[in-house]
Amino acid sequence: MTADSANEFTKRSFLTLEQAIRNDLAEGRLAVDRRLPSERELAERYRTTRITLREALSHLEMDGLIYRENRRGWFVSDRRLVYNPLWRTDFQRMTREQNRQASTELIEAVSAVAPDDICALLEQPSGTEFWRIRRRRRVDDRLVVFVEHHLSKAVFADILEQDLTGSLTNLYREKYALEYGDVSFEINPVALTGMSATELHCSDGTFGLQIVRVNRDQTGRILDCDVEYWRHDAVSIRIDTRDSIP
Amino acid sequence: MTADSANEFTKRSFLTLEQAIRNDLAEGRLAVDRRLPSERELAERYRTTRITLREALSHLEMDGLIYRENRRGWFVSDRRLVYNPLWRTDFQRMTREQNRQASTELIEAVSAVAPDDICALLEQPSGTEFWRIRRRRRVDDRLVVFVEHHLSKAVFADILEQDLTGSLTNLYREKYALEYGDVSFEINPVALTGMSATELHCSDGTFGLQIVRVNRDQTGRILDCDVEYWRHDAVSIRIDTRDSIP
DNA sequence: TCACCTCTTTGGTATAGACCAGATGCGAGG
């Protein structure tokens, strides 16, 4: 930040601090390589305390302008990824169509008893075991979503032998000759906690968007259930009934 | 409990302030007709400072357990309203089907130039005037959503003479013989600011869910555009392709 | 009855420190 902009900021009210940071961000004075200076440094520059500064940063975070990675620092948010949960196009293709670059990491793939609510969604008795595949995805190198898939062990007997870092959609089609049919999903604003927070490198309690989706094949048989946890500033849900819903 | 873990217990109370409040909420010790004691009283009760206490309350707020009304206090959240933006059932009926009670307040109904992005969505040149209807809705007496409707002045010439506290869906059908056709919408997690925050009685910067919807009639003509701002803990979006999309 | 004013209570913002814990980079030792 230049001496000028520091001088411009003379009033001490909270809103002006937030506005000052907003302006400096917009004009690219603050961030170097999308990364903001440390909180201590910012507090000094704006002649305020870390508590007050963090309050302002939290507001900008909620507004989707910046985000933080746990104990790593603050960063400037990129544009949102447009996402239609009714489409089962694979993630790579979806991001490519938006001129973004995506990657997927496999966290685990095991057999496990699903929680009761998931069993209910999958129309199986509580305590049923499913394949549990946990992955996380990046867009332009930023961690944006943590996904937990629950798959029928009967239908996908040998899924663990497949490459699970790619598209499950394609795997279903190519290895199991399954095409998607109906879908249902639920979107909830939630706090990211536990594993979703850890894997996304954000602190416990960060705001996120949870999307729970149940996928069926053409015969109406339930195939799997995905539970996605998105960084809230990284995604925009968009649905249009004029699009065919395959 | 072993001696080791007892030792650990005395060293660091693994029951954090947040968890303590969480327990008190769950067991009904804290909620007195859904309102929490003042921050000062809570801080005293939990032997901590207001800053720390507010941090904990913010976490619970993000998690959707409690919410605040600007300078009025903290309240315990009720269950979420299930909402399908593809359905144009009127609000009253939707809430009744979930055993909730709804009400709508008209804030203003005027002719006004719509912002550029809204004009673009409505496929009209920038600077076009529309009817602008602003309303807010309550569920079980809690303010949950602020809505801004932009309607074609040509199609709805005399809409200001109608009762605008009721269902616009019904008005379209009964007074204008219009049925809904295709819909498209966009969901974004945002910070509530300005009018949306003021009208919802929440402080500037509170986290919310924005839903922008464009409605068409059966011939594909654009009817209107709704911009909704929801309190994040009050709504759950649910969509199922097996439901008919009228 | 009702508009208006005032006083109290509430959350909202701010100061100035301090220590903790995870992330990271670097250097020493294998």
Place this chain on the structure above:
DNA sequence: CCTCGCATCTGGTCTATACCAAAGAGGTGA
């Protein structure tokens, strides 16, 4: 070359206190 451990960064949490501004209660006067 690689690994391990330590020093030093970062944000995360905390104490203690103060004043401000809006909301709400209650009283006052037309």
